[in-house]
Amino acid sequence: MNTIHNIESPKEKQNRHKAMEAIKLLNTLREDFKAPISSMEYFYDLFERVHCKHESLHDDKTKIGTMCIQIPSEIIYALDGVPIRLCNGFYTDDEIGSDFMPQKACPLIKATVGHFASGNFTDKPDIVFSPTTCDQKTKAGTTIESFGYKFIDVDFPRTKESEASREYWRRSVKQFAVELSKFQGKKLTKNNLRDAIKKIGYAQLLYHKLSEFRKNEIVPILGMDVFLVTNAFFFDKIDNWIEATEKLISELEIRAKEKITVTGKASPRIIYTGSPPIFPNYKIPQIIEESDGIIVADETCSSNRMFNDMVAVDEWNIYDMMDSISDKYLKACTCPIFTKNEDRIRRVVQLAREYKADGVIYQAFAGCTVYEMEQRSVLEAMEKEGIPILYLESDYSPSQGGQLSTRVEAFIESLKTRRRNKK
């Protein structure tokens, strides 16, 4: 008798765990909510292919890893690379990363570092550009570099009010373009940059169209589904993404006409802000939408902030385009790493008005100091505006569900009562 005993390698174990995390969420999205959208299947399938079947998408292209949204994808596409945003949402990777980072570090960064430490990528980045945004990401760079990656810091200022910071960042972006151009052996030209701007612009336009449906009284799409769509933009082939999103929009048009909704009768409308939900860590969005809330808009760097601001130029000169791109990634950015946060507060208030929200849910990852610190001022501002807000701290661990869902449910109930009393 011959019995073959296979011992699972760490890599296999990691893959198995991540696949479990991914498929659990995808199945929830596919099955647990009412009136599923059939064109969302592309996105479910995409995540399944990448995270469960480990298919790589960009074999033939140079993959340019980015650590934050501030690295302009326009320039990467213009130089014939594929931007892969490496911010990570897997608990499995979070645990691996814990060996390299302080215990109280942010789970997103731990997971990202863990991912690099394992070296287990479906699309391994050929070079990584990291804007020096928050302390943890900035410092994680050297750790990641020590694993043997080509890792380049891109200087990012922490104040955005001054003219000096504008000039500083414009120079940084130019420097980034020069380095990438060298790496790619390709020249940045007027034409390829303009085409890339238009391509990204079109993707942004689609995002805005998608968002329009969420302003409707009858909301035809779940917030979680939208997070999935925007998260897919991290790594998907852009042309496929565009096509799939176009299809999604046409389906939503029909649903809007037929008044098909994914919500309950009186589901409170929620604005989501704070630490970014990154696949498969949709813990808080899932709790919200399972507790009869509906996320109608968000202010996060994994979704809204990637698409919100579109580039305009007066003349299509290369430097003109570069400057306009640079300004968008600095001045319009509402990341909490900046000294002041009036812009972020204004954005949240404006979203609440535009999307007729009943309340705001502010989530910070335990360890994401900047979001934790901004919580006070945002809460104060919302109180002044008369917008109810709930502040939550969470991490990637699968165990905290109960306590969080109690708080979210109570908040959503209070929003319902508030709405009834108004009537």
Place this chain on the structure above:
Amino acid sequence: MKSRIKNFINNGDLRRVRFWIQLITFVLFVYGGYLAINFGSSFPIFTCPYNDKTAATCYVIALQHQLAMPTKVLFSAAFISILIGLVTFIAWFMILNKAWCGYMCPFGTLQDWITALRKKIGIRFSIYTQKQFDQLSKIKYLFLIIVLLFPLLIGAGVLSNNWSAAFCQMCPARVISPMFVGDFSQWSIDFSSKTNMILTALGISFAALFFIGAFVKKRFFCFFCPMSALHYIFADTSIIRFRKDGSKCTRCGDCYAVCDMQIKDIADDVISTNILRDDCILCLKCVAACPEDDALHFDILNIKAFSSTREGFEKRMNIGSYTKNYEANK
């Protein structure tokens, strides 16, 4: 119906509309004299009477002559004539506010054409650094002081008559405007006195500088224009308002990127509702480049006549063209 007109305007191609308005008004104001058109002598733009076919007279020259009357006369009955001039000027100005600069002024239009030429050649425009901007933007007030104070000093007998219309002697529009009707005689230095010699020599140099400046810098002269400064003083009298809703602004800077005058407040100031600044020429390019609905708007009698919209932005930036290319390549 109302919303359809609104959409039509907000989605319009501002560049083209502006090009045609500027072309028509340029011809009208520069060559109007041939048709005996005369809008009087209190016109709020550089319609220079040194061009004898002009259809109106720039208020700066009229004002200088009026103020140069002997002081005694000035503060008697003649004061009324000055007042009438001023009231006429304000009346003209009120209708369009600073849009006179962006749409009507032939001297501004000329600069836009020089810009178009540079664009065709493919040379990039230059910009001022913040420090240069802050310092240079004071010059227009200096010129305004020359316009207002020097004539008074002549009237008081402090300055000689050679200083008459001192600003005009320096003004590049005096040298350049007559060229359009074939008169190149202003390209000369007046040697009748030392004062005239210096002033007209400055005028010639400013005119030469104008061509070089306008080629490398968008709306080069407008930055120094005393008329622009004068406009700004009366901006609040106008029926036209240029407003911003800061709560809708994301500070993305698209407006700033397209601004010919490098006005930073347009992007950075999210508190003021009145966003008209002294350098503004109300060309409305910023409104056309703003992707946020109603964040910037141009109001006539408090009615939004032209507002920024996302749809208009997409049309003007031609973003949809990507799909067409994409479909074609498939």
